[in-house]
Amino acid sequence: MTHIVRYESGGQVRVGVLDGGAVRPVPRVETMAGLLGRDLASARSAVEAAAGEPAVPVDEVVLLPPVDGLTEVWASGVTYERSMDARVEESQVQDVYSRVYAAERPELFLKSVAWRVVTDGEPIAVRPDSAVTVPEPELAAVVTATAEVFGYTVCDDVSSRDIEGENPLYLPQAKIYAGSCALAPGIRPAWEVPDPAALAIDVRVTRDGATAFEGSTTTARMRRSVPELVDHLVAAQDFPAGAVLSTGTGIVPDLDFTLREGDVVEVAVEQVGTLTNPVGSLEAARAAGARRVPA
Structure with missing residues (x-):
């Protein structure tokens, strides 16, 4: 089951895609508010681009509330x-x-x-x-x-x-x-x-x-x-x-x-x-x- 998450890893907060016990960062997306500030097609494209990013085991990150900024x-x-x-x-x-x-x-x-x-x-x-x-x-x-x-x-x-x-x-x-x-x-x-x-x-x-x-x-x-x-x-x-x-x-x-x-x-x-x-x-x-x- 795929989820889009906010997570902290190495002192840095990122937006990523959690799937199969691992998180992959969404490239060129710094915040969830920034992702939600796009239209649906653009946001989906950004999420799907995470498939090519290196994965981090979910037990090595801290999952955060899925909202930030002005959301x-x-x-x-x-x-x-x-x-x-x-x-x-x-x-x-x-x-x-x-x-x-x-x-x-x-x-x-x-x-x-x-x-x-x-x-x-x-x-x-x-x-x-x-x-x-x-x-x-x-x-x-x-x-x-x-x-x-x-x-x-x-x-x-x-x-x-x-x-x-x-x-x-x-x-x-x-x-x-x-x-x-x-x-x-x-x-x-x-x-x-x-x-x-x-x-x-x-x-x-x-x-x-x-x-x-x-x-x-x-x-x-x-x-x-x-x-x-x-x-x-x-x-x-x-x-x-x-x-x-x-x-x-x-x-x-x-x-x-x-x-x-x-x-x-x-x-x-x-x-x-x-x-x-x-x-x-x-x-x-x-x-x-x-x-x-x-x-």
Whole structure:
């Protein structure tokens, strides 16, 4: 399975292609933002040129979050019926979610800037002022500056359900904080995923060695297509360094479940990849992002 990755080797951060346990650098591409700043044809050509580069075993490099520079991560809400049902259950303003689910315009919101994103093995977190925090396993589309889908990755859109449920205007606080956005390190090329509308998504939360929560869904249950969501994302603004757009969750635990520090969250998206994160302290999540603050 081929993935485009960011990685550190010998103190240098590169963009490369991971395939068969080895990474090959993408020639003349310094950053992922630079790659996503191209049109799809040019970006694909650059990726395919890596085949002629020398390979480095993946266990000799450090895989990094798949975004950098000015690339933003956005997210979609209430794109699955299960998500609508859960939001209605938790919210004191219930009608707003059923209306969004049925509306022509989707709910889209900024989730994270690149330097705050954590990746596989790094800590996600629970806000200390939240009583109900859950993982939200999602397929994420990686979009070029020309609004073309370059690839897909795995996202955990960690969310404080009780804060959002108290008032929909609290959504930024429920959704955007240190350790709330995790992306798998690899981007699966779009040209190798024939049908993103038919992918299985699974999540498992392990606590003290036992399964505390697990669930499954499929992107076939999404009310909106990836192209539709991308069209709304780019309708009124530009993304010169591309963007990542998470497409919403169809797996929501009951309200009596919340993540706890020490849990481990595993997300898998068929044909795309996997993502595993421990639930750490807010301070640990802050530190993970702070290591990547732009100079």
